[in-house]
Amino acid sequence: MKRFLGFALSAILLCACNEQNAKENAAKNSPAEISQNETSKNAVIYYSQTGTTKKVAEEFSKQLSAKIFELKMVTPYPSTYDSTIAAVKRERESKTHPTLQNAKLNLTSFDTLYIGYPIMFGTFAPPIYTFLDSNNLSGKAIVPFCTYGSGGRLASAHEIQEIETNANVLIAFGISHKRANNSAVNVADEIKNFIDKVRAGAKEEILVGAYSEERALTQDDSAAFIAATKDYAYLNLKPLAVSSQVVAGTNYLFKCTMQAFGAPETLVSVKIFAPLPNQGEPQFIEMMKN
Numbered sequence: 001m002k003r004f005l006g007f008a009l010s011a012i013l014l015c016a017c018n019e020q021n022a023k024e025n026a027a028k029n030s031p032a033e034i035s036q037n038e039t040s041k042n043a044v045i046y047y048s049q050t051g052t053t054k055k056v057a058e059e060f061s062k063q064l065s066a067k068i069f070e071l072k073m074v075t076p077y078p079s080t081y082d083s084t085i086a087a088v089k090r091e092r093e094s095k096t097h098p099t100l101q102n103a104k105l106n107l108t109s110f111d112t113l114y115i116g117y118p119i120m121f122g123t124f125a126p127p128i129y130t131f132l133d134s135n136n137l138s139g140k141a142i143v144p145f146c147t148y149g150s151g152g153r154l155a156s157a158h159e160i161q162e163i164e165t166n167a168n169v170l171i172a173f174g175i176s177h178k179r180a181n182n183s184a185v186n187v188a189d190e191i192k193n194f195i196d197k198v199r200a201g202a203k204e205e206i207l208v209g210a211y212s213e214e215r216a217l218t219q220d221d222s223a224a225f226i227a228a229t230k231d232y233a234y235l236n237l238k239p240l241a242v243s244s245q246v247v248a249g250t251n252y253l254f255k256c257t258m259q260a261f262g263a264p265e266t267l268v269s270v271k272i273f274a275p276l277p278n279q280g281e282p283q284f285i286e287m288m289k290n
């Protein structure tokens with residue numbers, strides 16, 4: 001069995017790769033694995049609990065003309081949010097992954113796998129661990145896509161690359177469930193633009209230029225922080241200071257204390273991206289240990 005990434009907090013911290021890892025991962029990205037004959041070479045594989053990721057997965061499959069596989073749990077998570085939180089916590093504490101009806105897939109004819117999931121506790125939902133454990137993805141190109149409350153795209157993509165060291169994780173797509181289910185948002189267009197980027201061999205952006213000096217939080221900083229961490233309440237993050245960088249939107253680096261899952265308080269840095277007005281909500285990008 002591949003390495004179990006464990007209890008929620010350690011999973012989150014493992015996801016919280018540093019800048020160097022981000023650069024190394026980005027440098028590995030190569031369009032070479034993307035076949036010219038995409039129609040037969042792409043597959044979409046996803047898990048969805050409440051249907052948002054399913055919707056996004058079906059759009060990917062349609063636009064790529066790709067075969068689609070839904071990962072199904074033998075015993076699905078309960079139907080309410082709170083009881084699902086409790087069930088996922090129990091799994092993590094007992095170091096088990098859920099059993100799937102169809103964990104092992106025949107993927108030999110595909111070279112690019114679009115793998116979709118909801119973010120749960122800062123990373124991909126547990127059925128994805130079962131899928132990764134059950135299949136040999138060496139040599140595959142992987143395009144992660146996710147839906148979330150307030151973020152987790154990059155952290156989850158980094159964790160896939162950490163587990164699948166012999167696969168090549170390309171850029172990742174993410175969208176909040178609020179936007180994915182808002183009929184005023186053209187999700188199909190966002191997916192199309194993203195697929196175009198994959199085809200062009202785009203890499204995760206490595207931002208050049210420095211962050212500002214650390215400063216006390218302004219009202220705008222606090223608003224971005226609150227919006228981007230609303231689904232990370234379990235981390236008990238308290239922002240102490242912030243630095244920022246204006247790009248097409250704003251990158252924030254918040255220095256915070258974190259106290260989660262009974263562990264002692266620690267200092268962490270939380271990266272948040274706030275898009276330009278009307279281009280989406282602030283997103284939780286990743287968290288780094290100080």
Ligand SMILES: Cc1cc2nc3c(=O)[nH]c(=O)nc-3n(C[C@H](O)[C@H](O)[C@H](O)COP(=O)(O)O)c2cc1C
Pocket residue numbers: 047048049050051052053054081084085088117118119120121122123147148149150151152176177231232
């Ligand atoms: C157990 C659980 C944990 C979650 N953890 C996070 C989280 O850490 N960060 C986040 O932004 N959203 C989190 N969410 C929200 C889901 O990622 C979001 O609702 C997603 O769109 C659900 O996708 P689905 O409809 O495909 O199941 C969590 C939801 C559940 C049920």
